Amino acid sequence: MGSGSRSLGPSRWTALAYVLPALVVYAAFLLYPLGRSVHLSLFDWDGLSLATFVGLANYVEVVTDEGLRAAFGHALVLIVFFAGLPTVIGLAVAAVLNRAKVRGLPFFRTVVFLPQVLAMVVVGVAWRRIYAPDGSVNAVLSAVGLGDLGRAWLGDTVLALPAVGVIGTWVQTGLVTVLLLAGMSRVPGDLYEAARLDGAGAVREFFSITLPAVRGELAVALTLTVIAALKTFDLVYITTGGGPGNRTSVPAFEVYNRAFRLGEVGSAAAVGVTLTIVIFVINLAVARVGRQRT
Template structure:
């Protein structure tokens, strides 16, 4: 079977003719992404319960996000989850990938499959499993009791202090495999001559990591951070299954607030404003990560 070739624009063909070939793809992109975003922006400017006629309120729904302490806290919780979803897996993944790549472990392909396995499991399944781990009579408390640390046992998901970190640890476990596999792929492409040159200069393992390995996988780090930051900011199913934003509002995040306000409180306009704001935050952070990576590569 022969693969289709990409049609190059002939030298004499007008540029606008070449653009015609992009129209089908752009039409799909506009129908399934641009139009829904535009519609969400429109709805966010109304006080609407989803059934009756909406009332124009302008930017009041956006002002409420800043004024509402609960909504500010929800965005703050999402930023806290970035530490668990992105920074934690990045540090752990860098260490694991560097060790595995340096040691040339046998059966590396099998290890990659195992460490990547959480990514192929539905988050709902992951959430149900970890909810059992964190239960008062669950695996974690049983293990602490067996070690004589009964004073540390608690209902983790019902504790105002530990509920959000407990949810974040699940994110760390879930994302570490993805980050490790991405970084391993990047490190496997580093020429061996660079390591040999570093050793001839007297570099040890730590200096070799910071002078050769780390700069060489900057692109993979940017990709990993982009994916994990987006996952942290838009997390919904994990929070919904494990805590439903509780106890109180201690684990509420913007995505959950969109669902809660739209389907629980019938505040569709407010929910749309939260969703649009979250989209803008995700875009801004992703753009900053990639611009920083591009500038360092220049």
């Protein structure tokens, strides 16, 4: 805004008055709790009796405690399923669909994006059914003669975590595909024609034209899906409750578990703050990479 319009425009105090209602609620119910979480993370507190100041001990525990290390390890596995697989599948599907102008694309988009708008509780109820001993995964296995592989998937000590991960793949793949399709549709068609005249095949076309063109969309897709993986709480709560044992426990679930079931509020806060920092750093890093390349 130029200085001329500023002299005519509303005063700075009017501007502040417009921001104030939002700021008050936001400060009271988001910024203040965030600060309080940092504060709480420095104490040993069971939520009832007097808290003892322990300095950074709760953060040391995040690194040394077996259960918490396992939880962060599980989050890494979920990142593969929530972000890695959807990105690979999404890239492949979007590239193929972008090459041939097929009909029914709007309908396809509506369908594959649908998992994004369903409450995680609903998603959890559906997948618990699919993974149940008499569910459709086992039914398909027996139908192709692999019935011996059937099991209660979410109760399996090794396969429960990948099983939860596949649900994440299901939720995120549509989002990534739709995002990449939008990016690819903006690539001018004559670029492809020129490449084809040069004799480039589908694969070279993909790596030399399509992939570089959707770098920005890829950055966004990775940010969204990695953060979704790190924030996973509802899904674990509904499908496995962190079990069997703690095989599917993740940081977000540990925050809840420690604060409201185990009475380790300080530790819960430290896990929460660590998670917030990790998410913040990933966001900054991806934003920076995206900006440099585009």
